[in-house]
Amino acid sequence: GDPQKGRFGGKAQNRGRCLSAQLDNAAAxxxxxxxxxxxxxxDPSTPPLEGAVIFCLHDTIKPSVQSFxxxxxxxxxxxxxxxxxxxxxxxxxxxTRLELDLSEDxxxxxxxxxx
Numbered sequence: 653g654d655p656q657k658g659r660f661g662g663k664a665q666n667r668g669r670c671l672s673a674q675l676d677n678a679a680a681x682x683x684x685x686x687x688x689x690x691x692x693x694x695d696p697s698t699p700p701l702e703g704a705v706i707f708c709l710h711d712t713i714k715p716s717v718q719s720f721x722x723x724x725x726x727x728x729x730x731x732x733x734x735x736x737x738x739x740x741x742x743x744x745x746x747x748t749r750l751e752l753d754l755s756e757d758x759x760x761x762x763x764x765x766x767x
Contacts, residue, residue, distance in 0.1 A: 656708050660740035660751035668698030671741045671750035675760050684732045685764055691741050691750065692726045701725050701743060708740035735767025736760065 664671045674688040691705045705727035709716045713731060720727045727743070736755035743750070755765045 654738045654753070654755075655711055656738040656740040656751065657753065658751075660708070660742075660749045662751050664750055664752040665694060666750055667744070667748045668693055668695030669701060669743055669748050669750060670694040671739065671752045673739070673752060673754055673757065675754075675764065683734045683763075683767075685734070685761075687731055687733050687754070689729045689731075689739055689741075689752075690726055691722075691743055701727070703743075703745060706742040708742070710737035713737075734764075736765045 669691055671689070671691050676686040676688070689707060691701065693701045701722050704719045704721050706717060706719045707729050709718065709731070710733075713733065718729060720729050736753070738751060738753045741750040741752075742748070754760065757765070
C-alpha cells in the first residue's frame, strides 16, 4: 500500500504553501530515481515559510519521517526511490498539511509511477 495516501488532506497546495517534486535518473544503469521534494510559499500574501518542515515518506524509506530546516523560505529533501509513493508534509508548526501522490504526475516515467 501507500501508507501516507489520504492522511494529509489530499492537496499539494494549502494555506499559501506548495509541496512539489522533481525527478532525475540517478544513473543510466539503475532503476533508481533521485526524487527532489520541496515545500515553499506560493502566495506572497501569506507569511514566509520558516522553521522546519516534516516530510512523511513511504515506510520503505528510512527514516520514513524526516525533518528539514527551512532555508531561504524553502524546505528541501532529496532521496533515491525506484517507484512512486505519496508524500505528506507538515509545515508552520503543524498548521499546514500537504499531500502529493507522485504516481499521479504524468511528467514522471510510467515505470516509476507504476512501481
